[in-house]
Amino acid sequence: MKRHTGTITNRKVGLSSVMEFETDRTLLESVVMPVVFHLQGSYEVQGMVYTTVFKKFDNQQLKKMQLEIDTSMINQPMREFLGVLNKEGFEAYLVGGCVRDLMLKKIPTSYEVITSAKLEEVQSLFFRSTIVDEEQFRVCRLSVDDSVVEVLSLSSFVNKSSGDFEVYFRKPSTCSDRDYIYWKVCLQQDFTVNGLYIVYDFVGGIYDIMKRQVRTIIPGKIYFDMDPVQILRAVGVAAQLKFELESDTSLSLKELSHHVQDIDTEIILNEVHRMLAFGHAKDSLMLLWRIGLLEILIPGQGFASQNIEESNMLPQLFSKLDDIVEPEENRPSSKELWVCIIYFYLALVRKPRDPRVCAVFTLAIRNGYFLEAAKRVIHIPHQSYDTILCELSTSQDLGEEEIKEQILDLLTSIVNVISTTRHGVFPFKMIMGKVGEIFAGFKWEFEHEREIDESRWDLMVERDEMEDGDEVCWSDDYFWDMIYRKDGEELGHRLLLKCGQSAVVLAMIVYSTVFSCVCVVESTSSCLNAFLC
Structure with missing residues (x-):
């Protein structure tokens, strides 16, 4: 392992520092290139970029590294799309995350293509394609089968003369003009694992895939300072791939984590939603906590002192959430659901609760009947509880009225947590109203148990007992109604809860976390059916 040293100078503030970069020449032919990053205004930074020497890999070489690409995983319409560009005399390469996914034996859900054709030429070849202006460059966007495709043109980079930053560097003597342009394009990517062509590696991405690291x-000190949004995206990419953060990248994240305060709140919400709603919430949570971002996003809530790795409930709650979402089928969780999980957890941190209280709380959400839930839970043996969780107190023999009183106290505590989480970077205000309605609805239900036709309710839930022509309709995630119809005629109607599906899934997640005897189901829909029946 050889170390390379470069000087990074911030001329705006007159500071200099020395950074070291490691390269491993035993696996890949590598080099560190001198680069000048010029931002708008007077901000200029000099540094080094670690790269491979314009290395092309065939599938035999990739096979030795267990990274060979199975082209059958690229859908047929996408292969035909590339074939059309080649037939017209244009170079076209898959680039970015789709190449990474193929090497990791995952079917891509979206594709990026870099081509020598101009975007107008691409648009003329394919119907329903649109040229849009992104933050840094123009792209041609279209749908191929069920996949989203973004096409970038080399001319967009060759002629690029403005933007957030420009990169100047010497052309290596061993580099052709063509490869030099492709390498410049790669430097516009965020992380090395997203900087691969099929199959050219200009940035050491294959090495980092083999090391299972994000770099x-x-x-990083330059990149995260230039674009703080990439701080959150680095966490999301690492969690999604189950990779580690490369040491220098991780150090830069920790040092510059406070820069997330400069990001627009709506962007923060969208980036955190990508982390928590698409099947890698637990890993995202752990990374946010380890690099110190969790207490910046949600300050004053004990995350700085709370050892999440030892206190298992929040990771377990998010692990259950990961088990039921289906990102491949475009069924992520709603924002309201994972925010509810956070608030529920914070309320338990403030005051641990009896497991039986949590169980009655969740079962009562499931069917709207507190007394029925209390009777069922009171008879569950003590050994069924997961006593490892420090957010749960020692189980006691509580009567129905005592359990109800503690549930109301729990709901009051959650509402208080919601009302006091007013500051910090995370834009809770954007969804606080909906989430507040969930728990306010819970509290109202417990305080005012409504008289409902139990026979009709049972018939609506137990679908096997329905006759032909009977139908139960569930509305959207925000206003969740249960409508009973027979032969098209509406016979019954009940507003269960606002944010109903989120409410029921939250209850299922909490119940299955508290009780180890509850099985993990395969999908959100089957999860709801299992919990409702």
């Missing part, structure tokens, strides 16, 4: 192409 910025531009040195």
Whole structure:
């Protein structure tokens, strides 16, 4: 392992520092290139970029590294799309995350293509394609089968003369003009694992895939300072791939984590939603906590002192959430659901609760009947509880009225947590109203148990007992109604709860976390059916 040293100078503030970059020449032919990053205004940074020497890999070489690409995983319409560009005399390569996914034996859900054709030429070849202006460059966007495709043109980079930053560097003597342009394009990517062509590696992405690590192409101290949004995206990419953060990248994240305060709140919400709603919430949570971002996003809530790795409930709650979402089928969780999980957890941190209280709480959400839930839970043996969770107190022999009183106290505590989480970077205000309605609805239900036709309710839930022509309709995630119809005629109607599906799934997640005897189901729909029946 050889170490390379480069000087990074911030001319705006007159500071200099020395950074070291490691390269491993035993696996890949590698080099560190001198680069000048010029931002708008007077901000200029000099540094080094670690890269491979314009290395092309065939599938035999990739096979030795267990990274060979099965082209059958690229859908047929996408292969035909590339074939059309080649037939017209244009170069076209898959680039970015789709190449990474193929090497990791995952079927891509979206594709990026870099081509020598101009975007107008691409648009003329394919119907329903649109040229849009992104933050840094123009792209041609279209749908191929069920996949979203973004096409980038080399001319967009060759002629690029403005933007957030420009990169200047010497052309290596061993580099052709063609490869030099492709390499410049790679430097516009965020992380090395997203900087691969099929199959050219200009940035050491294959090495990092083999090491299962996420590393910025531009040195992290420069990159995260230029674009703080990439701080959150680095966490999301690492969690999604189940990779580690490369040491220098991780260090830069920790040092510059406070820069997330400069990001627009709506962007923060969208980035955190990508982390928590698409099947890698637990890993995202752990990374956010380890690099110190969790207490910045949600300050004053004990995350700085709370050892999440030892206190298992929040990771377990998010692990259950990961088990039921289906990102491949475009069925992520709603924002309201994972925010509810956070608030529920914070309320238990403030005051641990009896497991039986949590169980009655969740079962009562399931069917709207507190007394029935209390009777069922009171008779569950003590050994069924997961006593490892420090957010749960020692189980006691509580009567129905005592359980109801503690549930109301729990709901009051959650509402208080919601009302006091007013500051910090995370834009809770954007969804606080909906989430507040969930728990306020719970509290109202417990305080005012409504008289309902139990026979009709049972018939609506137990679908096997229905006759032909009977139908139960569930509305959207925010206003969740249960409508009973027979032969098209509406016979019954009940507003269960606002944010109903989120409410029921939250109850299922909490119940299955508290009780180890509850099985994990395969999908959100089957999860709801199992919990409702």
